Amino acid sequence: xxxxxxxxxxxxxxxxxxxxxxxxxxxxxxxxxxxxxxxxxxxxxxxxxxxxxxxxxxxxxxxxxxxxxxxxxxxxxxxxxxxxxxxxxxxxxxxxxxxxxxxxxxxxxxxxxxxxxxxxxxxxxxxxxxxxxxxxxxxxxxxxxxxxxxxxxxxxxxxxxxxxxxxxxxxxxxxxxxxx
Amino acid sequence: xxxxxxxxxxxxxxxxxxxxxxxxxxxxxxxxxxxxxxxxxxxxxxxxxxxxxxxxxxxxxxxxxxxxxxxxxxxxxxxxxxxxxxxxxxxxxxxxxxxxxxxxxxxxxxxxxxxxxxxxxxxxxxxxxxxxxxxxxxxxxxxxxxxxxxxxxxxxxxxxxxxxxx
Numbered sequence: 001x002x003x004x005x006x007x008x009x010x011x012x013x014x015x016x017x018x019x020x021x022x023x024x025x026x027x028x029x030x031x032x033x034x035x036x037x038x039x040x041x042x043x044x045x046x047x048x049x050x051x052x053x054x055x056x057x058x059x060x061x062x063x064x065x066x067x068x069x070x071x072x073x074x075x076x077x078x079x080x081x082x083x084x085x086x087x088x089x090x091x092x093x094x095x096x097x098x099x100x101x102x103x104x105x106x107x108x109x110x111x112x113x114x115x116x117x118x119x120x121x122x123x124x125x126x127x128x129x130x131x132x133x134x135x136x137x138x139x140x141x142x143x144x145x146x147x148x149x150x151x152x153x154x155x156x157x158x159x160x161x162x163x164x165x166x167x168x169x170x171x172x173x174x175x176x177x178x179x180x
Numbered sequence: 181x182x183x184x185x186x187x188x189x190x191x192x193x194x195x196x197x198x199x200x201x202x203x204x205x206x207x208x209x210x211x212x213x214x215x216x217x218x219x220x221x222x223x224x225x226x227x228x229x230x231x232x233x234x235x236x237x238x239x240x241x242x243x244x245x246x247x248x249x250x251x252x253x254x255x256x257x258x259x260x261x262x263x264x265x266x267x268x269x270x271x272x273x274x275x276x277x278x279x280x281x282x283x284x285x286x287x288x289x290x291x292x293x294x295x296x297x298x299x300x301x302x303x304x305x306x307x308x309x310x311x312x313x314x315x316x317x318x319x320x321x322x323x324x325x326x327x328x329x330x331x332x333x334x335x336x337x338x339x340x341x342x343x344x345x346x
Binding site: 036037039040041042043045047057058059065066067070071074075082083091093094095096116117118119120121122123124125126168169 | 199206209210212213214215216217218219220223226230231240241242244245246248249252253257258260261262263264265266267268313326329330331332333342
């Protein structure tokens with residue numbers, strides 16, 4: 001922090017290039033999880049629900065939509081309940097401070113409260129198949145403090161590589177986050 | 181109808197999806213499917229009184245899948261949605277109707293594979309773009325090889341440039 005209490009670039013330098021712990025999904029992709037997912041995005045492609053149809057495609061088996069891996073990580077059994085905070089703080093937003101963007105990274109400690117999603121750049125290699133577990137490795141690709149029209153803002157790019165447990169890449173997601 | 185390499189024309193419509201009017205139930209179904217318990221997506225009082233939003237929000241995480249589905253469907257079962265980038269330009273809330281559309285902006289053949297660049301957009305019932313960007317898909321070329329799966333890009337493929345943000 002500066003002498004005036006304002007954040008400075010030096011406050012965030014340590015995050016640039018920082019990698020997170022490897023995150024392994026608690027469960028392999030299950031058919032019923034996939035059913036609920038594709039019903040929610042309203043994609044009726046039989047590839048996702050019909051094993052016989054899927055066997056005749058280039059995939060050879062039922063797979064999830066290409067971008068599914070970003071949602072493959074759920075609270076593990078025995079872990080902390082993300083809704084516990086609502087017992088003591090009725091105004092908590094329910095996100096437990098993490099809307100599925102850190103993927104094993106240490107969250108950035110900053111005075112900014114308002115978060116905007118600045119967009120995504122994604123490269124796809126293959127789909128996660130039913131029965132496979134997803135693995136995520138994230139890093140802070142860029143962290144910059146900038147001056148906007150209405151004050152300081154923190155621009156953060158998180159690059160997350162999603163793979164199978166065997167190390168086959170599924171996709172790489174570069175997500176830009178903006179804190180004001 | 182999926183794109184066919186020989187019939188692709190720059191400027192032509194490449195695909196369209198109509199997700200219809202998104203009720204609070206549709207939004208809640210998504211939140212439940214991915215276990216996202218952020219209250220701005222299902223708790224009207226919290227969204228409007230606490231966060232001062234106009235209504236509960238349609239998740240950006242849902243909208244990104246619509247764009248990917250748009251590209252995947254446009255390319256068909258023999259194609260591959262290699263890259264996509266998009267930015268969120270405005271909020272969508274319960275009651276908004278969501279449509280997606282894709283338009284061809286470029287095509288290029290490399291090593292016997294066809295690369296098509298698409299402009300992709302989500303619009304609401306007033307035609308306002310809430311999410312927009314570009315995608316690069318890969319298609320087989322008549323007489324050429326199948327699009328490999330898994331898709332492991334060759335260095336030569338990097339010649340296909342993603343357009344700059346608009």
